[in-house]
Amino acid sequence: MASNGAKQPLLSGLVDPASQIINECHRNRRRIRHVKSPPLAESVPSDTSGNGPIPCCGSFWGGLHQSLKKVALLLAVYLGLGTICFYAVRDDIKGKKTNPILDSVYFCIVTMTTVGYGDLVPNSALVKLLACVFVFVGMALVGLILSKAADYLVDKQEILLIKALHKHEKPGPAASLKEIETSKVKYKCYLALAILSVLMLVGTVFLYMVEDLNIIDAFYCVCCTITTLGYGDKSFSTGGGRLFALFWMLTGTIGLGLLFLYIAELFTESRQRTLVHWVLTRKTTNLDLEAADIDDDGVVGAAEFILYKLKEMGKISQEDIALVMEEFEDLDVDQSGTLSDSDITPAQSTQMKK
């Protein structure tokens, strides 16, 4: 994962858009990746155990911050436009009013998070249609923020884990890596739960203190808000309350979204692990060997076996293999069934001519 960060400066001069995409796609894989074979790297580490050196993370953070900045910009544009629109039609919004600008932003946030208390409601055809547009765009934006927040937390934590891993001198083979992978997903759930609990506690105390709700009503209003239920019988009615709500509502709904996301990941991970375990422990038969033998030479090499098993685990598909196989056949100019330096040198000059 973090190895992509090390890769980016090398690639950026050559294929800038692609390298950015690589970073994003790899990040979506959410795995600890090693630097055994970075493409276009200046030297290939001789260590074949898969535990390369710790890569530098500078440009990796840069890329992530870039993507967070983009989302923050989108959010600012959305809220800015929303506030201007709803401020302009403020007379066509009925309900409990405080400061007109604050109410416009508040209405915008209540709409985009789909909390929809109903303490402020559109009162003309135009504003109703405007609210419809803003809720659809807002939902997409909240989804985007949620996915970026998930990536951000995962990356942050992955770097911590890689560091922890390298504290132990010899991190050992895949088994311990798998353990870390498992506890990582659990740790993410705990993290999201902790964040959400703090947000719920802060919200309850605030509603109890500032909005003068009793403790049950405050908790009920918190639950109604973070789940985006928003019955609207209890909501933020004071200027101070609405100001607090601007920040708290967005973080609270996204916090709950994250928790659900991570719990789902926990289930997927455990199901996937059962499958991997089954694939790795089941008896290998002659039929398996026959099927795994890609080059039909009667024996199964390490790479052929790995491909076969990964396909069985559902990690790769036949099309993935077929696509790369085509490139292999193009590169293998002497038709030997293997690639060596002699294949590559003419292939390079052919590619350069194009």
Add this chain to the structure above:
Amino acid sequence: MASNGAKQPLLSGLVDPASQIINECHRNRRRIRHVKSPPLAESVPSDTSGNGPIPCCGSFWGGLHQSLKKVALLLAVYLGLGTICFYAVRDDIKGKKTNPILDSVYFCIVTMTTVGYGDLVPNSALVKLLACVFVFVGMALVGLILSKAADYLVDKQEILLIKALHKHEKPGPAASLKEIETSKVKYKCYLALAILSVLMLVGTVFLYMVEDLNIIDAFYCVCCTITTLGYGDKSFSTGGGRLFALFWMLTGTIGLGLLFLYIAELFTESRQRTLVHWVLTRKTTNLDLEAADIDDDGVVGAAEFILYKLKEMGKISQEDIALVMEEFEDLDVDQSGTLSDSDITPAQSTQMKK
């Protein structure tokens, strides 16, 4: 994909839980899979082009229906319990009432989908806490229904596509498969959009006819509902309206969820495709060959090359490879670096002894 259906009856006698998990995990991969190498199959097709015969889909449907049945059962239990609870405390729910049982189910659905109009609201501490419990459980349930619905639509459509593919005699290599993969994601978006449009049209017409809203208000109420915004100024207030809402609200919110899910998939797919294209067209160098050479024999076989490229595409990770490599080394009793029948026969008897 559908090949798993063909696999299941073969496996079911041996490893029932695992085979079910395989089916589910493979289904989550959402790819057209071929039957080149089904594990434990009675015969391995000699066709190595990756285009195997069309498998039978009977047990595949059985497995899927099983999983849908489970979700339907969960939903029935949730709504049943919810209705009983809210019926029991109906005097502590204030708002516009119609038939008490209908109102209880309606309140339950409004809560679980997080629409939360606020036309019926809890009016005692107990009911408020009850609503909090029901909204959290309901959200999880809606998420589960959404994911199962997504799988269902994908599988249904995949079978249609495989059939269409086999109408053309020779389906051609990976290129045309990739094209189908792309148009599949687009097609899913269109499908979700079509379903949602029909649901929105039906909802608008219904609200206009039965709830006596004008056409703008009806459309506004539809948008407020499917997005789960639910301001509550316009909602279902008649018995007939609430009966309709029971079915329409759940399908509408899930329909919109599906659309967002598929649009997100479209973006991921197109980003992934750019990466795959870059990995496959970039110049292969001597350094790549050195890094790809897993068995250090100085040349890169087809399988080694495929593994290297798939790792670069982010489809597999170093841990995936390391895990299977361990099993390979265990199986390779004569330490030849390849597996042949002679390795397998003693390995089998060792495994049987355990």
